[in-house]
Amino acid sequence: MTVPTDRPAHEPAPAVSTGGDDSPKFRYTGSLAQEIEARWQDRWDADRTFEAPNPSGPLADPDKIAGRPKIYVLDMFPYPSGTGLHVGHPLGFIGTDIFSRYKRMTGHNVMYTMGFDAFGLPAEQYAVQTGQHPAITTNANVSNYRRQLRRLGLSHDARRSVSTTDPSYYRWTQWIFLQIFNSWYDPDAGPEGRARPISELIEQYESGRRPTADGRSWSDLSPAERDTTIEGHRLAYVSEAPVNWCPGLGTVVANEEVTADGRSDRGNFPVFKRNMRQWMMRITAYADRLISDLDLLDWTDAIKSMQRNWIGRSDGATVHFDSSAGPISVFTTRPDTLFGVTFMVLAPEHPLVDALTTPDRRKVVAQYRHQAASKKDIDRQDDTREKTGVSTGAYAVNPVNGESIPVWVADYVLMGYGTGAIMAVPCGDQRDFEFARLHGLAIPPIQQPPDRDVDTSTWASAFTGNAPYINSSNGSLRLDGIASVAEAKRLTNAWLEENGHGHAAVTYKLRDWLFSRQRYWGEPFPIVYDIDGNPHGLPDDQLPLVLPETDSFSPRTFDPDDEFSNPESPLDRLEWWTNVELDLGDGVKPYRRDTNVMPQWAGSCWYELRYLDPTNEERFVDPEVERYWMGPQPVGHDGHEHPGGVDLYVGGVEHAVLHLLYARFWHKVLFDLGHLSSKEPYYRLFNQGYILAAAYKDDREIYVEATEVIERDGAYFHDGQPVTREWGKMGKSLKNAVTPDDICQEFGADTLRLYEMAMGPLDASRPWETRDVVGMYRFLQRLWRNMVDEETGD
RNA sequence: GCCCGAGUGGCGGAAUGGCAGACGCGACGGACUCAAAAUCCGUUGUCCGAAAGGGCGUGUGGGUUCGAGUCCCACCUCGGGCACCA
DSSP: OOOOSSOOTTSOOOOOOOSOTTSOTTOOOHHHHHHHHHHHHHHHHHHTTTOOOBSSSTTBOHHHHTTOOEEEEEEOOOOOOTTOOOTTTHHHHHHHHHHHHHHHHTTOEEEOOOOBOOOSHHHHHHHHHHTSOHHHHHHHHHHHHHHHHHHTTOOOOGGGOOBTTSHHHHHHHHHHHHHHHTEEEETTSTTTOEEEEHHHHHHHHHHTSSOOTTSOOGGGSOHHHHHHHHHTTBSEEEEEEEEEEETTTTEEEOGGGBOTTSBBTTTOOBOEEEEEEEEEEOGGGGHHHHHHGGGGSBOOHHHHHHHHHHHOOEEEEEEEEEETTSOEEEEESOGGGGGGOOEEEEOTTOTTHHHHSOGGGHHHHHHHHHHHHHSOHHHHTOTTSOOOOEEEEEEEEOTTTOOEEEEEEOTTSOTTSTTSEEEEOTTTOHHHHHHHHHHTOOOOOOBOOTTSOSOGGGOSSOOOSOOOBOSOBOSSOBOBTOOOHHHHHHHHHHHHHHTTSEEEEEEOSOOOEEOOBSOSSSOBOSEEEOTTOOEEEOOGGGOOOOOOOOSOOOOOOOOTTOTTOOOOOGGGGOHHHHEEEEESSSOEEEEEEOOOBOOTHHHHTSHHHHTTSTTOSSSSSOHHHHHHHHOOOSSOTTSSOOOOOBSEEEEOGGGTTTHHHHHHHHHHHHHHTTSOSOSOSBSBEEEOOOEEEEEEEOTTSOEEOGGGEEEETTEEEETTEEEEEEEEEOSTTTTOOOOHHHHHHHHOHHHHHHHHHHTSOTTSOEEOOGGGGHHHHHHHHHHHHTTSOTTTOO
């Protein structure tokens, strides 16, 4: 609340009312409210009311810290889009502002500010549309956002505001990238492993404490071999791998940015899997810690389960089946069902298919593979479809019983998960069950379910529960009679290991993070390539590597369906910038710069740290300052370990597996390397709801401007034509945005703030009704009237 | 199919296990006004009743309790996430 209860004594009461010619002169009107609000905002600035002192460094004020508990309140920072804020954006901001003010009034030192996530596709697309350089439009948009946010009376410490596009900010984004580039994951360091400097890996190889792949000594390897070995360990690395190529955007995008139906999260263009040489981040090294440390966080179960789902850990075993083309490896979560295996299935793209297929089956298999290849992923993933497949004519040997089993090819097995091959247990897996029924394959039972006949021809589905095993023993592995799946798995895994047929194994759905983009408006990679093509990080004193000036910032985009087009980075066109001569410590040599830029997410992976120490030119954040604001606490909210981090983080649920996963990953790397005291960036997460608004479509299914729609007798009309109403997230695309400027103009910011808070609980989505806003305005008028005479102003 | 979350007036919603529907919108009636807007006052869950008053009411069916919107069990509906993941 920004209604002053004790007006500054030296200032006269306002004397303006625009509520109408004959309305009382001192009524609380929109214009009076704005005047009061502006005056207080100026005073807060002058008095530096909301500046939060640090324990040390340029923003230090130790006297003000003494004896006060600290709290760090953070909003997810916005993209400064060209259309400005609408009333949906500040919902969370108003909530955090009220909370911050409350904490300040109860004696806390409150860290609370706001920055701008200004790199990335939206800013660039807006610039392309308007033909202006993104730096110009971004700066204009940021100023506009600042103006709009200030008008809302948010109690930010303005000194701490940052924009990710500022070279003094992205200098450190580049520095952190180089930290990651110059690190490797040592799984043997500590109980769960940790990142360590790459120099320590080299030292291990040089000293012989770590053996090379083929056992030769490090000094016997050629320089190229050593490079390859080291590159294979870096946490940021270039690799040729299947990536998501989006011709419509002209760039590759991360898995997390591809929707379930195989289109780009942004722009909704088709995305194609292609092998390309791109920058990756080894987030998979952190998969287990990203799962287990969720237990330390005060987040909702919904978000935690979305992250767990995305990481997708499965515990099971790798099993090798002998075949004419050599061993076929499969991953299974149910090694205990090996005795029920009656066939194997390979993905159509599996590399062994050619070698396995018998001459008489070649034509059929080739046909099937061709068919599968022409299908979009989306079609292949429709699980209501019949399970097609063809036999290769080849056989493999089941290691537990020596049985010869047919090898099939079917597109319900995906190359991108596990090994791209499965062992099929039709009695214990519904997909295998359906496939066996359809293709007349045997379904022998290996468990005796309590409520079923042992004859599987009477079964309607596979059985997946706990039940005593039958037909499941050989000379050295005896599962018969055991009733526990967990126990049977354990015995089987041990048997596989002892007999060299496999071993316990874990797989993840999570893939390494595709980190490069072929766009202009992003952080340039602080990387140069030597004449042999080896990447080198730039030394600290050459940072920031400033994004080069050019008029030619438009990305090269393609026909969205042109799968075979190739990405072209805008930076590639700038010969003057890409070809350089540098001294990286071994004399001046020619190099070529990396021409990719980092993804939108890079800047938001660490901004909460820069708020703490925004002017530090020596480090991205001072360790003492970080420990003060974000350090771990002895005990967390439920008596468990408290990993440190932001005390309250408020934002939308849409970042559940994007920003929140990436930021946790970067934070953990920086923690491992000793730069941070906190294990996690965000201790408590609160997801605010969305503000929904009515959107209207005409008979061509095109949205019409919602403000121009009129209601008559329960029906809706635009320009005299009937339109249909639906509810959706407020925004430009549904043409239903309401700007806070208009509401502030008519009623004042306090009315808007009260209305947004009175609409319902902060975590619920709620429909915006401009018509209802007047209720809170009347409330404030009533409040005002109780203290100020409307006629006299006393 | 699996995992979350939610069901209360015409609408948004409020209620540490203790008077259900606060507050707001809308609607209806009134004041002010030549009139309208703005503002103010009153009524407004539903049924019976002229009124006083009474019956019924928090998705459905059970249960715990002196007492349930709230706790437990089963179900229904809606919203969100994941999904041929081996």
